[in-house]
Amino acid sequence: MTAAAGAAANHAAIRAMIVTCIFYAAFGGLIQWFPIWLIEEKGFSGEQMGLVLTIAGLGRVIAGPMTSAWADGRRDRRAPIQLLAALGVVALGGMWAAPLLGITFALAVVIEISMWALIAFLEAALLRLTRADIFPSYGFARGLASLSFVVGNIGTGMLVDWGGNATIWWWLLLASAALLAGSLMMAPEPVARTEEPPFAQRLADGLAMVRRPEFALLIFGCGLIQAGHQFYYIFGTKLWIDELGVSATLAGWLFAFGVIVEAVFLMVIARRIEHVRPATLMLVGGLGAMLRWSLMATGPSLALLVMLQAMHALSFACTFLGAMRGIHGLWGNDRTPTAQMMFMALATAPAQALSSWIAGRVFDTGIGSQGYLAMVAVVAAGTLLVFLLWRRPGLPAATFAQR
Secondary structure, three states: OOHHHHHHHHHHHHHHHHHHHHHHHHHHHHHHHHHHHHHHOOOOOHHHHHHHHHHHHHHHHHHHHHHHHHHHOOOEOOHHHHHHHHHHHHHHHHHHOOOOHHHHHHHHHHHHHHHHHHHHHHHHHHHHHOEOOEOOOHHHHHHHHHHHHHHHHHHHHHHHHHHOOHHHHHHHHHHHHHHHHHHHOOOOOEOOOOOOOOHHHHHHHHHHHHHOHHHHHHHHHHHHHHHOOHHHHHHHHHHHHHHHOOOHHHHHHHHHHHHHHHHHHHHHHHHHHOOOOHHHHHHHHHHHHHHHHHHHOOOOOHHHHHHHHHOHHHHHHHHHHHHHHHHHHHHHHHHHHHHHHHHHHHHHHHHHHHHHHHHHHHHHOOOHHHHHHHHHHHHHHHHHHHHHHHHOOOOOHHHHOOO
């Protein structure tokens, strides 16, 4: 690689890292505080909140492959990021003045679909642009993004303590607007397309990726393990405030601690375990998730809760890292964005939709923290699929070592 090429790659990766950090700052407000805003400010019940995420998850099954096929036909890889960021801003703006619950419900679904869909394209951009020998590396960029999630998470909690639940919407709107502005300033990534296949063919090619057994076991296994976080994401903060009597700021720090441990794992530990097979990482993550949610169901004390939050390094970070390494190892730079979207749309989205519906129904029964037990069954199913992947040859760690 020439010096000029190295500088250009560094410049593009830094811009992508900044945009990804802005996104995760917004996501930190969305994933933990958006449900509270809808429940407390817009009058949603637990079941209605779960239904929003269920419909959004099912919507991503359709929207994801179509967005990916559309993006494959664009002449600039920034196009889907800019489109989805704009959709989020428009939906949040319309939600503030929405006069009817039904309109608010529909706009909430749009926000959930667009924000979750952004993950695939932003992760693919980091995987594509970062290099181990040029700042920033993938581990550093992704770890910094996780820390940005902490900023959004804690910052929103502090705003709630200061100005009430209405401030959640302001954080989401301003962060989403910054995301849109950042996406417009990303380095152009033109794609030369001489013989572009029609949209239907691109869509069919993306869906056909699931026929590969290793890919199918990876995405559906990891999708279920990650979906086991839904009860925690939707109702965990509210339960801490209600059951333990902690402030919104402390609840934000508790949630953030898990993400900080995740960031340390990705920034420090990930580079030291490049020799570990992706399937092994995912299997360890699944087993850790089962243990975490089983203990969370006991209604832990504050001290035990802190220790359980540290297990986010297993239940999320370890599973996530294994999935990213496995996908990139299977498909390489050119097809990883499409594979990422298939993962998000065909596996993660339906699993999250089901888990969200279950979480909402369980929460409305009033059993509190015992609702985490429902997630153990979801994670167990995913861990079984990952175990089957682990027993298969392939997915060597070396496929991702250069990152």
